[in-house]
Amino acid sequence: MNDGSAMQPTKIAARDVNVWYGDAHAIKDVSVDIADNTVTAFIGPSGCGKSTFLRCLNRMNDTIASARVTGDILIDDEDIYDRKVDPVQLRAKVGMVFQKPNPFPKSIYDNVAYGPRIHGLANGKAALDEIVESALRRAALWDEVKDRLTAAGTGLSGGQQQRLCIARAVATSPEILLMDEPCSALDPIATDQVENLIHDLRRNYSVVIVTHSMQQASRVSQKTAYFHLGNMVEYGDTTDIFTRPRDQRTENYITGRIG
Numbered sequence: 001m002n003d004g005s006a007m008q009p010t011k012i013a014a015r016d017v018n019v020w021y022g023d024a025h026a027i028k029d030v031s032v033d034i035a036d037n038t039v040t041a042f043i044g045p046s047g048c049g050k051s052t053f054l055r056c057l058n059r060m061n062d063t064i065a066s067a068r069v070t071g072d073i074l075i076d077d078e079d080i081y082d083r084k085v086d087p088v089q090l091r092a093k094v095g096m097v098f099q100k101p102n103p104f105p106k107s108i109y110d111n112v113a114y115g116p117r118i119h120g121l122a123n124g125k126a127a128l129d130e131i132v133e134s135a136l137r138r139a140a141l142w143d144e145v146k147d148r149l150t151a152a153g154t155g156l157s158g159g160q161q162q163r164l165c166i167a168r169a170v171a172t173s174p175e176i177l178l179m180d181e182p183c184s185a186l187d188p189i190a191t192d193q194v195e196n197l198i199h200d201l202r203r204n205y206s207v208v209i210v211t212h213s214m215q216q217a218s219r220v221s222q223k224t225a226y227f228h229l230g231n232m233v234e235y236g237d238t239t240d241i242f243t244r245p246r247d248q249r250t251e252n253y254i255t256g257r258i259g
């Protein structure tokens with residue numbers, strides 16, 4: 001699946017990002033350019049800061065009282081931590097999919113329609129129907145649910161629920177999709193479906209995925225960043241990271257000596 005990619009323009013530029021939880025220094029001076037129309041994987045041992053850094057990219061850490069973020073994160077050259085940025089609007093532009101599928105206790109239709117409704121994206125029922133259908137198609141779920149849109153989202157299988165959450169995230173027309181271990185609760189068949197989907201989503205979005213699976217990172221991503229104890233120690237083409245890492249710590253991890 002990793003078919004390489006031509007150089008894409010930078011979508012997210014992080015400069016000297018540090019994150020503290022109280023006195024604990026979780027992310028240390030991370031600077032990175034994340035490309036558009038590319039899948040970027042964050043890998044590294046448990047607790048190294050992958051999710052913390054991912055959450056910086058749509059200000060989800062704002063919701064954690066002890067978290068403090070310094071440095072700059074620019075999306076399309078705009079500082080997302082600027083006072084005039086509304087985090088709710090930002091999260092419509094930078095969608096997120098979590099580890100455990102977490103559909104709302106609502107119908108399939110209403111799960112997907114929720115974001116477009118609160119952001120006033122649809123002018124009338126027909127327009128909303130169109131957004132819902134298009135998001136479900138992009139999440140490769142439409143054919144499985146089109147005859148039961150009023151059924152509960154929570155009644156779907158785990159893999160379907162995760163694709164519903166992806167449909168919910170894409171329904172607000174985001175430009176970036178953040179995925180925090182999106183397949184860890186899924187069986188191999190559902191994982192395969194979601195991985196295929198991630199591969200397709202890159203055509204329209206910059207996708208950043210945290211994964212514990214090195215096989216998954218090498219299957220779905222074109223770029224990989226290796227985190228270790230809060231530092232991003234290596235970042236580059238996925239093929240290079242997995243075949244000729246430059247840093248001993250990356251090599252130890254990918255060869256299974258740490259982790």
Ligand SMILES: Nc1ncnc2c1ncn2[C@@H]1O[C@H](COP(=O)(O)OP(=O)(O)OP(=O)(O)O)[C@@H](O)[C@H]1O
Pocket residue numbers: 021024026044045046047048049050051052053064066
């Ligand atoms: N809400 C929080 N409050 C306090 N400390 C936190 C919080 N979230 C994470 N941490 C700490 O920050 C560090 C980085 O955690 P983070 O979850 O970002 O790592 P990770 O690489 O995503 O780990 P994992 O792979 O296990 O999910 C860890 O030491 C963790 O204990």
